[in-house]
Amino acid sequence: MSKKLKIGLFGFGCVGQGLYHVLKNSTGFKADIVKIAVKDKAKLRTVEPSLITYNKWEILENPEIDVVVELIDDADEAFQIVSEALRRRKHVVTANKKMLAEHLEELYHLQYEYNVSLLYEAAACGSIPIIRSLEEYFDNEELKKVSGIFNGTTNYILTKTLTENLTYQEALCQAKDKGFAESNPVNDVEGFDPKFKAIIIALHAFGLIIKPSGVLNIGITTLQEIDIKYANEKGYKIKLTPHIHHITRDKVSVFVVPSFIKSQNHLFNVDNEFNGVIVEGKFSGEQFFQGKGAGSYPTGAAVLSDISALSHGYKYEFKKYTQNQILSFSNDVILEVYFRYNSPNDLQYLHFEEITEKYSSDSYYYVIGKIHLEHLIGYREYILTNNLFISLINERVEISNDEKLKKSFKKEFQIF
Numbered sequence: 001m002s003k004k005l006k007i008g009l010f011g012f013g014c015v016g017q018g019l020y021h022v023l024k025n026s027t028g029f030k031a032d033i034v035k036i037a038v039k040d041k042a043k044l045r046t047v048e049p050s051l052i053t054y055n056k057w058e059i060l061e062n063p064e065i066d067v068v069v070e071l072i073d074d075a076d077e078a079f080q081i082v083s084e085a086l087r088r089r090k091h092v093v094t095a096n097k098k099m100l101a102e103h104l105e106e107l108y109h110l111q112y113e114y115n116v117s118l119l120y121e122a123a124a125c126g127s128i129p130i131i132r133s134l135e136e137y138f139d140n141e142e143l144k145k146v147s148g149i150f151n152g153t154t155n156y157i158l159t160k161t162l163t164e165n166l167t168y169q170e171a172l173c174q175a176k177d178k179g180f181a182e183s184n185p186v187n188d189v190e191g192f193d194p195k196f197k198a199i200i201i202a203l204h205a206f207g208l209i210i211k212p213s214g215v216l217n218i219g220i221t222t223l224q225e226i227d228i229k230y231a232n233e234k235g236y237k238i239k240l241t242p243h244i245h246h247i248t249r250d251k252v253s254v255f256v257v258p259s260f261i262k263s264q265n266h267l268f269n270v271d272n273e274f275n276g277v278i279v280e281g282k283f284s285g286e287q288f289f290q291g292k293g294a295g296s297y298p299t300g301a302a303v304l305s306d307i308s309a310l311s312h313g314y315k316y317e318f319k320k321y322t323q324n325q326i327l328s329f330s331n332d333v334i335l336e337v338y339f340r341y342n343s344p345n346d347l348q349y350l351h352f353e354e355i356t357e358k359y360s361s362d363s364y365y366y367v368i369g370k371i372h373l374e375h376l377i378g379y380r381e382y383i384l385t386n387n388l389f390i391s392l393i394n395e396r397v398e399i400s401n402d403e404k405l406k407k408s409f410k411k412e413f414q415i416f
């Protein structure tokens with residue numbers, strides 16, 4: 001594919017305009033945006049009117065267009081556009097993590113069936129080239145874990161509330177003004193956005209297609225002054241962290257929770273809108289990536305990198321997915337957490353495997369203890385509606401007692 005690509009662009013908001021700017025200013029790579037589909041007829045546009053359309057078929061039915069770039073903020077409509085484009089044998093680049101996480105399986109099959117390429121580097125951690133690194137560099141190596149900070153908005157809010165004493169609302173408004181926060185911040189602050197990214201990454205790191213509904217996400221909406229005070233006193237920073245852990249020979253767990261992070265951790269100094277990704281390989285050890293996870297130009301640059309890769313005929317081979325013989329998704333894991341609650345009754349609902357520290361005062365209580373992930377999933381709604389806060393401590397994740405039993409049993413009887 002060496003000819004100059006003709007692009008049909010959907011969406012001309014934060015990322016769409018970023019891509020337009022980055023492409024215009026690219027010295028190495030050239031492509032033509034021939035049409036831009038948007039929604040709101042009343043909005044003033046900064047490009048010549050002949051480029052704009054409000055009719056998606058003007059792009060999808062245009063035989064001259066070989067690449068559809070989908071950058072809209074509506075996941076359901078995005079899925080219609082992307083699947084139709086693939087069926088019409090157009091290559092697709094998208095940044096829409098919600099749409100991808102919800103439809104990974106269908107999209108995986110569609111791009112094979114129609115022999116076209118679907119690329120989405122910008123959908124997971126903005127400008128950090130994590131998908132292609134997993135696909136091309138770590139394709140041969142068994143990974144132990146991928147974790148990090150996958151959401152710029154919450155990291156910005158946490159940085160400003162922890163270090164500059166801004167209120168949650170003030171920090172969120174700033175994040176919106178700077179273009180980091182999505183139009184609907186619920187996806188960010190409730191941890192859905194990093195969960196969608198973790199699901200995309202789990203496919204390329206471990207070869208698993210996981211349904212979002214099975215994966216726990218607890219965000220930062222119930223964080224209170226007292227939790228910040230506790231973290232500061234202990235020398236922790238609070239970060240919202242997705243975890244994709246290879247926990248036993250055949251199981252991978254995935255979850256998103258706030259975490260207390262110690263200064264020795266790479267993520268400790270990943271602040272503001274920056275994202276960080278830690279990849280731990282069986283032989284290569286720990287690798288750390290840091291970069292801008294959101295924003296107009298960094299995300300636009302990631303989209304342009306995919307378009308450029310397309311011009312060289314690049315296609316994901318989903319190597320870990322085709323190699324995977326034994327791995328499956330599991331929530332059978334124990335987490336060590338700080339749990340802050342508001343009345344002694346709250347503790348009765350949550351079953352802890354072990355409690356190592358307990359504190360109570362007139363106004364609040366906390367425990368440090370070990371809790372099963374399945375159990376936490378069952379009480380997610382209770383935790384959120386009662387304004388309780390839970391935080392993983394320093395990435396302490398263990399295999400469950402059941403798995404420990406199985407392991408010692410296997411050892412004793414030499415099963416393998």
Ligand SMILES: NC(=O)c1ccc[n+]([C@@H]2O[C@H](COP(=O)([O-])OP(=O)(O)OC[C@H]3O[C@@H](n4cnc5c(N)ncnc54)[C@H](OP(=O)(O)O)[C@@H]3O)[C@@H](O)[C@H]2O)c1
Nearest residue numbers: 011012013014015037038039040071072073095096294295
């Ligand atoms: N913002 C970031 O930093 C960032 C980072 C990584 C990934 N992403 C992803 O990138 C995508 C775009 O995000 P954004 O921040 O650029 O959103 P945005 O600023 O809200 O812009 C959305 C654009 O989509 C257009 N649109 C919505 N529905 C449409 C439809 N049915 N047909 C055609 N156009 C439609 C809107 O049209 P109007 O202009 O007419 O309103 C607008 O131009 C999302 O999937 C987001 O998750 C964003």
